[in-house]
Amino acid sequence: MGCSDLCGGRADGIDTECEPVNQEAPSLNALVHGGDLVSAAKRYGVAREAWIDLSTGINPCAYPVPHLEASCFQQLPYQSRDFEAAVTAYYGSSAFVACNGSQQVIELLPKLLPTLPVLLPALGYQEHCKSWRKAQRGVGSLFYYSAIDQVAAIERIESQLRLNKPFHLVLINPNNPTGLLFSVERIVDWASRMPEGGFIIVDEAFIDLHPEQSVLSDYHAFQQASNLLVIRSFGKFFGLAGIRLGFLFGPASLLRKVAHGVGPWSVNGPAQSVAIAALNDHCWHGRNRASIERNSDITVSLFRPLLTRIGAEALGASALFSSWWINRKQATSLYTFFAERGVLLRIIDGEAESADFAGLSVLRLGSIDAEDKCRLARLIQVINDYILALD
Ligand SMILES: Cc1ncc(COP(=O)(O)O)c(C=O)c1O
Known part of the structure; x- marks a missing residue:
């Protein structure tokens, strides 16, 4: 295919x-x-x-790649404090795992989260659907909401919540390619009503133009929720997709599993050095x-x-x-x-x-x-x- x-x-x-x-x-x-x-x-x-x-x-x-020290190529890429500080300051949360592009966690999450039905956008970055299908080994456990009609999408998600049976919800916010966007308040409200065991995965690959629309912008609510996962991609806004850098933000218990899954050196040294410069460059x-x-x-x-x-x-x-x-x-x-x-x-x-x-x-x-x-x-x-x- x-x-x-x-x-x-x-x-x-x-x-x-x-x-x-x-x-x-x-x-x-x-x-x-x-x-x-x-x-x-x-x-x-x-x-x-x-x-x-x-x-x-x-x-x-693209962000102009700065001169890089030879050491970032030579040493094993353990995450430096400067890297962690730059990520925390830019995204607004220190509860993260850095990965080899957000694609890596999109593939990994379905293997780590409980096996449950998954509600996904009917149109959107297809790697989500592909990864869930692969992990859950089957057709029938994936359901879809409209990625075009916001009223229909909200109604579909609400009706799934009303069933009060655990499921995972994937939001691509804003949706690629339809631009469908849910507000932070709505997502936080859904998280508070998710039946026990289910997670909301919010892929914010295209949110950087409007950081106020990110779930991470409401740090308190994000921290309170134990079922809210936020995926961020470094490559889009900074125009540096080739360095392969992404992040997952979420509760500590899940981050530990994800960190184990991605391994210790999933973000190479040059990528970390470029990210420190780019994330800190407010101008x-x-x-x-x-x-x-x-x-x-x-x-x-x-x-x-x-x-x-x-x-x-x-x-x-x-x-x-x-x-x-x-x-x-x-x-x-x-x-x-x-x-x-x-x-x-x-x-x-x-x-x-x-x-x-x-x-x-x-x-x-x-x-x-x-x-x-x-x-x-x-x-x-x-x-x-x-x-x-x-x-
Ligand atoms: C919505 C969305 N999420 C995630 C990705 C993966 O991006 P990356 O792995 O480069 O961070 C893409 C790539 O096109 C995308 O469109």
């Missing part, structure tokens, strides 16, 4: 494998994984360095928030004429991506046209969410660095060429 990084189950609660429903468009499922420029280069004959990569939600203006955080928003606005405005032309409808957004419903056949030709010209887009099978979306896919657009005039000009050219080709 060539499952890509984003798809899901059905919001009617039925567990489905991640196969494309529409067999007429098999090429959708054969698309290059978001951010996989190695495969893209091979398939489309465009050198890896030449790509304009809009296929991820990674900040295109850069402020400048970067502004530049992410500017780049996102510019990217959307460049695509707007094309999106209007093909009848795309806004699905949702976070500051690091915007998502659009587009016709499934259009999606394939759009993707191919852009890829052949060195622009990698991200197309997601939108059909899994609901039968109402039959024939539609999701185009998720990352951002371009608008200061990179050369790439900007190339992107404008490709967009214009595509519009011309439609005429």
